[in-house]
Amino acid sequence: MQPRLVLCTCPDPACAERIAAVLVEERLAACASLLPGIRSVYRWRGAVERAEETQLLVKTAADRLDALVARLHSLHPYELPEIIAVDITGGLTPYLAWIIDETRPEPTDREPQSEKDTV
Numbered sequence: 001m002q003p004r005l006v007l008c009t010c011p012d013p014a015c016a017e018r019i020a021a022v023l024v025e026e027r028l029a030a031c032a033s034l035l036p037g038i039r040s041v042y043r044w045r046g047a048v049e050r051a052e053e054t055q056l057l058v059k060t061a062a063d064r065l066d067a068l069v070a071r072l073h074s075l076h077p078y079e080l081p082e083i084i085a086v087d088i089t090g091g092l093t094p095y096l097a098w099i100i101d102e103t104r105p106e107p108t109d110r111e112p113q114s115e116k117d118t119v
Helices: 013-025 062-075 093-102
Strands: 003-010 031-044 047-061 084-087
Touching: 003 013, 003 062, 003 093, 013 031, 013 047, 013 062, 047 062, 047 093
Parallel strands: none
Antiparallel strands: 003 047, 003 084, 031 047
């Protein structure tokens, strides 16, 4: 199973935080990082626009991507939100496995996987 990184700009940190919380709570994402204070310049309806935005970096599993995109789109206030997924082709193997594990349905009877789980 391959992990994916989804990029999404939000109008402000509060909106990004709300969306991130829902995606993680619903196990569509293992983690969402917020990068506030970005400045976007883009063409929209024939005009060049500028906006202060917050970038979301969302980590998910490939098999959860379609559900994540649909949920993200339903939560987002923009008419046409940026939702771009890229393959994660490498990284720290335990972290990549963690992304996959955290996007699985919640197990009903979970036993500790390691000593860290018992702390």
